[in-house]
Amino acid sequence: MKTNPDPWQRVEPGSVWRGWWQSGYADLPPLPVLCAQGVYPGPTLLVTGAVHGDEYEGPAAIARFMDQLDLAQLRGRVIGLPVVNGNAWRARSRCTPSDGGDLNRAFGGQQEGETARLAAVIYETFVRACDLLVDLHSGGARLVHLPMVGWYQGAGRDAEILARRFGAPVHPWRIPDVPGVLSYEAHRLGKVALGAEWRGGAALDPAGVEAYTAGLQRLWAIFTGVVEEGQLAEDPRDPIAGSYQTTEQGGLFLPHVRLGERVEAGAVLGLLSNELGEAIATPAAFRSGVVAALPHLALLFPGDRIAYIG
Numbered sequence: 001m002k003t004n005p006d007p008w009q010r011v012e013p014g015s016v017w018r019g020w021w022q023s024g025y026a027d028l029p030p031l032p033v034l035c036a037q038g039v040y041p042g043p044t045l046l047v048t049g050a051v052h053g054d055e056y057e058g059p060a061a062i063a064r065f066m067d068q069l070d071l072a073q074l075r076g077r078v079i080g081l082p083v084v085n086g087n088a089w090r091a092r093s094r095c096t097p098s099d100g101g102d103l104n105r106a107f108g109g110q111q112e113g114e115t116a117r118l119a120a121v122i123y124e125t126f127v128r129a130c131d132l133l134v135d136l137h138s139g140g141a142r143l144v145h146l147p148m149v150g151w152y153q154g155a156g157r158d159a160e161i162l163a164r165r166f167g168a169p170v171h172p173w174r175i176p177d178v179p180g181v182l183s184y185e186a187h188r189l190g191k192v193a194l195g196a197e198w199r200g201g202a203a204l205d206p207a208g209v210e211a212y213t214a215g216l217q218r219l220w221a222i223f224t225g226v227v228e229e230g231q232l233a234e235d236p237r238d239p240i241a242g243s244y245q246t247t248e249q250g251g252l253f254l255p256h257v258r259l260g261e262r263v264e265a266g267a268v269l270g271l272l273s274n275e276l277g278e279a280i281a282t283p284a285a286f287r288s289g290v291v292a293a294l295p296h297l298a299l300l301f302p303g304d305r306i307a308y309i310g
């Protein structure tokens with residue numbers, strides 16, 4: 001894979017490089033990159049936002065986190081990619097406009113098209129170079145999430161400890177293994193990898209920016225050994241597990257459950273109705289757990305996500 005000279009790889013200790021980086025592919029847009037090089041040696045943190053183009057807390061938090069870094073004390077290197085899928089961002093779309101691809105299902109794969117090429121460039125250039133990846137998401141235009149930050153099964157204790165220390169407003173989450181997802185593929189590569197969700201509805205929630213920024217500061221302090229693990233209290237919270245549930249039928253969805261509510265398997269999630277106001281279906285929870293996401297866009301098509309239950 002051909003890439004142009006990488007100015008973000010030659011940052012002087014104690015300084016930040018902020019600019020547009022052009023990959024070797026002419027059809028991929030330049031990528032906004034922020035890179036801070038600490039004065040002390042240490043690991044590399046990669047923070048990613050807007051892997052889906054309609055999610056806004058991550059990009060805002062990455063900018064604030066970089067602005068607030070104490071460069072005179074910083075250990076290691078921090079790379080921020082605030083807007084990973086720029087063409088989706090400019091289209092205010094979850095997916096890449098040219099091929100309709102979901103970038104967060106395209107990592108580690110061999111498919112053709114702009115989305116696959118972008119995934120390969122991010123993976124080879126940035127994911128391979130990092131020790132810790134934090135991928136910041138939100139519900140996008142279609143969903144609203146419970147704030148949660150997660151790790152993968154078998155990742156060892158590091159990833160779970162980091163997720164649990166991210167901050168009180170963000171619930172611990174055991175992310176299901178889904179091939180092609182950025183954080184899962186980074187985990188498979190042997191990186192410490194976390195993924196986070198904060199509300200959604202294509203809003204920019206100031207509380208989310210604050211929680212993500214504070215969470216990144218805390219994680220980096222722990223990961224670089226500025227804070228000893230022994231100084232940290234145990235976290236008694238049960239993690240959210242589970243996965244998304246999709247609907248077989250479309251219609252206007254009136255939820256009967258609230259975000260954060262505990263439901264039993266088979267509980268009615270809500271009512272789907274048609275344009276005449278006639279009931280079409282009352283979808284039931286596929287498993288017991290906490291309702292961790294619900295639609296923001298209330299008119300559902302068959303195959304759309306109707307909840308996350310975990």
Ligand SMILES: [Zn+2]
Nearest residue numbers: 052055137138
């Ligand atoms: Zn997302």
